[in-house]
Amino acid sequence: MDIRSLFPLLSQTIDGKPLVYLDNAATSQKPQVVIDTVNELHTSLNGNIHRGVHRMAEQCTARYEAARESVRGYINAAKAHEVIFTAGTTAGVNLVAFAFGERYVKAGDEILVTEMEHHSNIVPWQLLCERKGAALKALPFADNGELRVDMLPSMISKKTKLLAVAQVSNVLGTINPVDEICRIAHALGVPVLVDGAQGVQHGPVDVQQMGCDFYAFSGHKIYGPTGIGALYAKEEYLNEMPPYQGGGDMIKAVTFAKATYADLPYKFEAGTANYIGAIGLGAAIEFSKSISPSAIRLHEEELLRCATERLQSIGGLTIYGNAPRKSGIVSFAFKNIHHLDIAQVLDKQGIAVRSGTLCAEPTMQRYGLTGMVRASFAYYNTLGEVHALAEGLEKAKSILS
Ligand code: PMP
Numbered sequence: 001m002d003i004r005s006l007f008p009l010l011s012q013t014i015d016g017k018p019l020v021y022l023d024n025a026a027t028s029q030k031p032q033v034v035i036d037t038v039n040e041l042h043t044s045l046n047g048n049i050h051r052g053v054h055r056m057a058e059q060c061t062a063r064y065e066a067a068r069e070s071v072r073g074y075i076n077a078a079k080a081h082e083v084i085f086t087a088g089t090t091a092g093v094n095l096v097a098f099a100f101g102e103r104y105v106k107a108g109d110e111i112l113v114t115e116m117e118h119h120s121n122i123v124p125w126q127l128l129c130e131r132k133g134a135a136l137k138a139l140p141f142a143d144n145g146e147l148r149v150d151m152l153p154s155m156i157s158k159k160t161k162l163l164a165v166a167q168v169s170n171v172l173g174t175i176n177p178v179d180e181i182c183r184i185a186h187a188l189g190v191p192v193l194v195d196g197a198q199g200v201q202h203g204p205v206d207v208q209q210m211g212c213d214f215y216a217f218s219g220h221k222i223y224g225p226t227g228i229g230a231l232y233a234k235e236e237y238l239n240e241m242p243p244y245q246g247g248g249d250m251i252k253a254v255t256f257a258k259a260t261y262a263d264l265p266y267k268f269e270a271g272t273a274n275y276i277g278a279i280g281l282g283a284a285i286e287f288s289k290s291i292s293p294s295a296i297r298l299h300e301e302e303l304l305r306c307a308t309e310r311l312q313s314i315g316g317l318t319i320y321g322n323a324p325r326k327s328g329i330v331s332f333a334f335k336n337i338h339h340l341d342i343a344q345v346l347d348k349q350g351i352a353v354r355s356g357t358l359c360a361e362p363t364m365q366r367y368g369l370t371g372m373v374r375a376s377f378a379y380y381n382t383l384g385e386v387h388a389l390a391e392g393l394e395k396a397k398s399i400l401s
Pocket of ligand 1: 359
């Protein structure tokens, strides 16, 4: 299968040069089947779910629930009602920070994150800590980008109410040993939220084997539409946690005196859901399932190996994140050239990368930097594109030095 031909956007040119899209950690491009699914719904099958009895409403409802089942299968959740549709990873983390926080966190408690988290897995916990008078702590990582899992037991105490950790760092590319982290935290009585934003697109996930209590991800990073994602949460927590938002569809009955809440998962899906997005996400997941996970892994490892080799040989360039288990992300900085300038010169050559703090200022601070450039790979990227990046960087360096 020619994977690139399934993604119409990839064949375009930028200023006459072929697009080299290496910003997949920010968002992935969409295969035709996802575009067609969303288009079909907007064109000929649109009815608000869980409400009407007309056939379009019923068909959309059925397809929305089928999409939930696709997500359930892809992450191997035990039950479909443990999958909540959200707007994305950020929304999922905020849901847990609010609802878990309301139920379980009080003044003097602690929430533990890691030093390599994305702002989406820091700030919601800070807001919770401010609300409750709790404290936020961060597990450090070593210079090579590996989490100091050895320090985890000493950072957990009776005050620790939850540990939140990225499956894969969006800056360093480190694949964190989340199974082991869950085991250690659970042995000390602490539940774990795994931020799967950079993990889920590299092959199926098994939340039961991982042992996490919460798992959040975004659809747009796994070939799906924007504005949709999912939160997996163990039923026992969902039953205990109060609703995050109130509105239509999340209630059983309402009087002015009191509202009673709908069964799971609807208790956590207030208002008109992004059902077209969710159905698009279902199509994206079915698409992902059609690619062999080992083929994805092997190809992305080859891209990473080649990129690391080529970039390491460019004078003045330092790669940040050299953990032994790494995903297809290479972040780097030049000694005397600003990251933004590099990204702009690459853009003129049709090469799309990310630059800046990468929504992870504490990670930048850890290395004493104000920003980095990041190239991130998907299954549809080619070795030719990695070479184009290396050549583009040499050119940028000669222009900007
Ligand atoms: N966590 C990580 C590790 C991420 O890379 C991202 C997206 N860059 C997010 C959370 C937030 O995802 P979203 O903006 O889709 O909610």
